[in-house]
Amino acid sequence: MRFLLACLFAALAFAPARAADLPLIDAHIHYSHDAWDMLPAKEAINVLRKAGLKKALLSSSSDDGTLKLYAEAPDIIVPELRPYRSRGEIGTWFRDETVVTHIQERIAKFNYVGIGEFHIYGPDADSPVMRRIVEIAKTNNLILHAHSDAEAVDRLFAQNPTARVLWAHSGFASPDKVREMLRKYKTLWADLAFRSEHGSGGKVDAAWREAFVEFPDRFMVGTDTFTPERWYYIEEHAKWSRAWLADLPQDLAERIAYKNFEALFAGMKIGPK
Amino acid sequence: MKRRLLALVFLAPISAALAQQPTFTPAEIRKIVGHGPWPPPATLDAGNRVSGKPDAIALGEILFFSTKLSGNGQLACATCHVPELGWSDGKKTPNGLSAVDRNTPGLLNIRLNRWFGWDGGSDSLMGSVIRPWLDTREMGVSPVHVAKALREDAALACRYRKIFGPLESDDAVVMANAAKAIAAFQETLATSRTPFDDFRDALAVGRADPSYPEAAKRGLKIFVGKGDCQLCHFGPAFTNGEFHDTGISQFIAPGKIDNGRFGGIKFLRESQFNRLGRFNDDATGANAVATRHVETTHRNWGEFKVPTLRNLEATVPYMHNGSLASLHDVVKHYSEVSPDRVHSDGEALIRPLRLSAQESDDLVAFLRTLSVAADNRPFQKRHDSRTCE
Numbered sequence: 151m152r153f154l155l156a157c158l159f160a161a162l163a164f165a166p167a168r169a170a171d172l173p174l175i176d177a178h179i180h181y182s183h184d185a186w187d188m189l190p191a192k193e194a195i196n197v198l199r200k201a202g203l204k205k206a207l208l209s210s211s212s213d214d215g216t217l218k219l220y221a222e223a224p225d226i227i228v229p230e231l232r233p234y235r236s237r238g239e240i241g242t243w244f245r246d247e248t249v250v251t252h253i254q255e256r257i258a259k260f261n262y263v264g265i266g267e268f269h270i271y272g273p274d275a276d277s278p279v280m281r282r283i284v285e286i287a288k289t290n291n292l293i294l295h296a297h298s299d300a301e302a303v304d305r306l307f308a309q310n311p312t313a314r315v316l317w318a319h320s321g322f323a324s325p326d327k328v329r330e331m332l333r334k335y336k337t338l339w340a341d342l343a344f345r346s347e348h349g350s351g352g353k354v355d356a357a358w359r360e361a362f363v364e365f366p367d368r369f370m371v372g373t374d375t376f377t378p379e380r381w382y383y384i385e386e387h388a389k390w391s392r393a394w395l396a397d398l399p400q401d402l403a404e405r406i407a408y409k410n411f412e413a414l415f416a417g418m419k420i421g422p423k
Numbered sequence: 424m425k426r427r428l429l430a431l432v433f434l435a436p437i438s439a440a441l442a443q444q445p446t447f448t449p450a451e452i453r454k455i456v457g458h459g460p461w462p463p464p465a466t467l468d469a470g471n472r473v474s475g476k477p478d479a480i481a482l483g484e485i486l487f488f489s490t491k492l493s494g495n496g497q498l499a500c501a502t503c504h505v506p507e508l509g510w511s512d513g514k515k516t517p518n519g520l521s522a523v524d525r526n527t528p529g530l531l532n533i534r535l536n537r538w539f540g541w542d543g544g545s546d547s548l549m550g551s552v553i554r555p556w557l558d559t560r561e562m563g564v565s566p567v568h569v570a571k572a573l574r575e576d577a578a579l580a581c582r583y584r585k586i587f588g589p590l591e592s593d594d595a596v597v598m599a600n601a602a603k604a605i606a607a608f609q610e611t612l613a614t615s616r617t618p619f620d621d622f623r624d625a626l627a628v629g630r631a632d633p634s635y636p637e638a639a640k641r642g643l644k645i646f647v648g649k650g651d652c653q654l655c656h657f658g659p660a661f662t663n664g665e666f667h668d669t670g671i672s673q674f675i676a677p678g679k680i681d682n683g684r685f686g687g688i689k690f691l692r693e694s695q696f697n698r699l700g701r702f703n704d705d706a707t708g709a710n711a712v713a714t715r716h717v718e719t720t721h722r723n724w725g726e727f728k729v730p731t732l733r734n735l736e737a738t739v740p741y742m743h744n745g746s747l748a749s750l751h752d753v754v755k756h757y758s759e760v761s762p763d764r765v766h767s768d769g770e771a772l773i774r775p776l777r778l779s780a781q782e783s784d785d786l787v788a789f790l791r792t793l794s795v796a797a798d799n800r801p802f803q804k805r806h807d808s809r810t811c812e
Contacts, residue, residue, distance in 0.1 A: 184764075188677050237763040346720035374721075377764060379673035379680045383724045386685070390719075 172392045175205040175408040176384065178267065178318065178343035178372025181215035182237050185378035195223040197381050201388040204408055207372070209267050209295065211237040213256055220421075228415060230264035230295055231256050233283065240269050243279070250282045257290055261419045266295025267318050275305035284309045293414065295341075299323075300331055307335055314414070319343050319374070325357040332365045339414055340365075343372030349394025362402060367413065369406045371395075445637075445644045447626070454647040456627045461620040462613060463535065463659050470547050470711075471603045472704040473586055474610060481806040482582045483608025486601055489808065491572040491579075492556060494520055494563030500552075500605065503527045506802035509737030510612060515745035519561035524675050526745035529738040531798060532731055534610040537664040537713065541727045541743040542687025546714045547703070548606035549599060550696045556598070570597035581811030595695070599702040614733045618792040619643075635792070641782075642789025650757070650776050650786065661732035661793065666723065669773055670760040671742045673725045681743070684726035688719045736794040750787045758783060 181194060189197075198206050208227050210216040211234035220227040233249045234240065243249050253265065265287050270280055275298065287294050288310050296306060297318040306315055320328045320340040325348070328340055342348060348358035362369055373380065373387040395403040447455065465475075473479035486492060487500045503517045504510040510530035517527050525541050533539070539551035555561035556569065573579050574590055574597075583590060587600045622635035622643075646652045657663040666684040673680040691697055691714065698711035705711070727743040741747040747756060758778040765773045778786065806812065 188674055193678065238761070240763050344721050346718075346722075350718055350720070377673075377725070379682075379725055382680050382682070383685075383721070386724075387721070 170392065172395055172403060173204050173408045174202060174371065174388050174391060175207075175411040176201075176203050176372050176388070177207045177316065177341045177370040177411055178374045179206045179208045179384070180210050180232075180267075180375050181208060181219050181381075182211040182378075183215060184237070185375070185381065186215065186218070188378050189381050191218045191222040194219060194381060195226065197384050198223070198226055201385040203384075203388065205411065207263070207295075207411070211235065211239070217260070224421065229260070229262050229420060230266055230293070231260075231262040232266065233268050243268065244270055244274050244277045245279065247279060249279055250286075253283060253286055257286065257292075259423055261421055261423060262292060263415050263418045263420060264293035264295050264316065266293070266316070267297050268295070269297045270302050270306075271299050272301045273305070275302035276309075280306075281309060284313060287313065291418075293339075300327060303331060303335070303338065307338075313337065315339070316341055316370075316414070318372075319345060325355075325361045329361045329364060332361075332368050339368050339370065339410065341370045341372045343374040344376075349390070349397070352393040352397060354394055354397045359398070362398065362406065366402050366405050367410055370411050370414075371406060445640050447644065451644065451647050452626060454653050455623055455643065457658060458653070458661065459620055459623045459627070459659055461616055461623075461659050466534075468534070468548065468606070468610065469705040469707075469709070470698055470703045471549055471606055473600075473603050473607050476586065476607060478582065478586045479604045479607040480611055481608075481812065482579070482586060482601075483604035483606065484804065484806050485579070485582070485808045486605050487608055488804065491576065492562060492564055492569055492601075494559075494568070498562055500555075504530050507737075507799050509734045509799055511738045513739065515740055519555070519558070520563045521560045523558075523560050524681055525743050526740065528728075528730065529734060530609055531612050531614045531734050532660055533612060535660045535664075535731075538666075538687075538728065540687065542683050542685075542690070543666060543728060544687040544690040545694070545696075546691055546698050546711075547696075548609055549602045549702065550691075550694065550698075552602035552605045552609075553598065553696050556602075566594035566598040569601055570594035573597060573601060578809055578811050585811070596702075599696065602696075603704075614798050615795050617733070617795050619789075622792075636788060638785045638788035639792045640789075642785035642787065645776075645778070645782055645786050646789055649782075650778075651772070652757075654772050655729045656732050662729045664729065666726035666728055667772065668722070668725045668765055669727070669742070670756070670765045671727070671744065671746060675744075680725075682724055683743070684728075685719050685723040688717055688723060691717070732790060732793050734794050734798050735790055737799045750790055751783065754778065754783045754786050754790075 203226065205226055205228050207230060208216050208219055209230045209232035211232055213231055216229045220229050231253060233243050233253060235252065239246070265283055274280065284294065284306060293314040293316050294306060295316045295318055296303060299321055300323060303315060303317060303321065306313055314337045315335070316339045317331070318341050320342060332338055332340065348355050354362070371391045373384050375381050375384065395407055468474040490497055490499045493499065498519060503512045503519070504527065505512050511527045514527065516525060517523050528541065533548065539545040539548060540554065545551040545554055556564050573583055580590060583600070586604065591597055618635055622632040625632040655663050655667055673683065675681055696702055698714045703711060735750065739749065741753050747753050758776045760773055760775050762774055
């Protein structure tokens with residue numbers, strides 16, 4: 151009997167996921183200033199609900215966008231603090247010391263789960279501003295959501311070996327490189343936002359499948375709404391994600407779809423202080 | 424001594440002309456020469472068995488200007504594709520049976536495309552003719568309507584039979600054949616040689632072309648240099664035939680957007696008139712390889728077709744939504760486009776060019792040398808719709 155139950159459990163664990171009703175959390179959403187007029191907060195939340203998302207990791211330029219959506223739907227929005235006060239700061243923020251003050255002031259008033267998504271590459275990850283942000287994240291137990299190359303990720307971990315880093319777009323690196331980095335750092339997670347090659351046509355690419363199997367607890371899906379218009383892609387992206395996740399065993403699909411996210415942010419306090 | 428003096432006299436004007444030119448590096452010359460020769464060789468469409476056939480071209484011309492193939496009997500292809508306007512309509516966005524969201528593209532050189540329409544929703548010229556017929560905002564007709572119009576007009580039916588044989592009972596086949604005739608006609612629409620082509624040909628053999636304006640030369644240098652415009656506006660037709668997000672808004676209205684190439688790929692794959700279907704005349708299927716493999720990717724959301732730059736002056740206004748009213752506005756857009764808006768990982772080719780006023784004027788001067796007024800004369804119809812020649 152025990153053997154039969156074990157077989158049944160194993161069969162369920164390795165059965166392909168069911169696409170249509172798979173819960174999903176989107177780990178890469180922005181609601182930046184140029185979206186607010188064309189897509190008011192209520193409508194933005196409707197988009198997330200229509201896509202069937204359980205939660206969404208949200209950061210915005212400026213952070214006011216994140217707070218607007220959080221106020222509208224605290225049940226779905228998981229806020230992180232973006233260092234940019236407008237989108238034009240993507241390439242300059244890490245040289246601007248006022249960013250540190252901005253971060254500190256915001257964190258003093260609100261509980262976020264992380265700092266990011268920020269863009270940092272190569273040696274710039276060792277800039278004084280970036281170093282301060284790594285320290286602030288450490289002090290406040292926040293994750294770092296880094297849109298970075300592998301070199302910058304190395305430099306972030308060199309500053310704080312116990313940092314928790316969510317690697318945006320998994321650095322647009324190859325699956326082999328992503329695996330190498332995940333092996334190297336036990337507290338590195340990988341978002342798959344704005345990548346298509348791992349799940350094109352509803353089939354999981356062989357090299358990516360190996361990565362998912364080796365690190366079932368580290369991957370997450372995300373849309374990346376880097377323009378206002380991309381909000382209208384969230385629903386399509388959710389359908390697309392469910393399609394390729396259905397090509398994985400159910401347990402693995404559920405982890406990537408939402409359980410890894412829930413585990414990473416479990417117990418973190420969110421909301422006004 | 425006398426001979427040497429004579430040689431100097433003959434060489435002097437050439438040297439002077441060369442001295443006035445902006446200097447082009449060998450790499451720039453290679454890029455410039457890559458925009459020719461013009462015209463390119465004529466080729467037939469393997470997917471259209473009547474491509475290049477005079478009888479089909481004649482029927483296609485008649486149907487192109489006929490209002491019988493529209494839902495209200497008042498619209499023809501030529502209503503929006505006006506010959507004197509580069510076979511476009513000069514409007515931001517047109518009205519067919521109702522308002523349409525996209526700017527009417529010109530038709531000159533259309534045969535050189537691989538994908539058709541701003542979103543590439545058609546993979547053949549035949550498909551691109553059928554699409555506005557079936558769109559309820561544009562011509563709003565069905566295969567039944569098109570087949571009936573051909574069957575009930577004695578002259579049209581006669582012309583059809585001479586090309587395709589008896590009018591089939593399958594209305595979709597009749598409609599596809601009518602579209603193939605119009606496609607055969609559209610294949611004949613081409614631009615003439617331009618001042619740029621003369622300059623390019625001279626440069627290719629190391630000669631000077633003193634008639635080519637200095638401002639245009641400076642603009643050309645920006646086009647192949649600082650601007651790297653030729654990365655997308657590539658080759659003799661000045662287009663790579665593909666799709667990019669150039670930072671133009673996708674919003675049609677609050678809450679309504681144009682998803683561009685993403686929707687185009689979906690439309691194409693679902694269309695019974697794509698090259699994977701029964702209306703493709705290429706028995707080898709070789710012309711359907713791209714259609715078989717094209718897949719939506721995240722980057723396709725908001726991408727639009729790279730248009731040809733030939734005869735650009737006549738096809739104002741510009742971009743997929745007609746939002747830019749002049750060539751200066753287009754150059755200003757690329758000069759100031761926000762790199763955050765186009766996202767460096769999504770669209771790595773687009774970056775703000777930060778052109779000075781002089782550079783912008785020079786780039787526009789170059790673009791103007793890709794047009795000639797003669798290409799936009801009223802079209803002289805060659806065939807009588809009332810007869811069956």
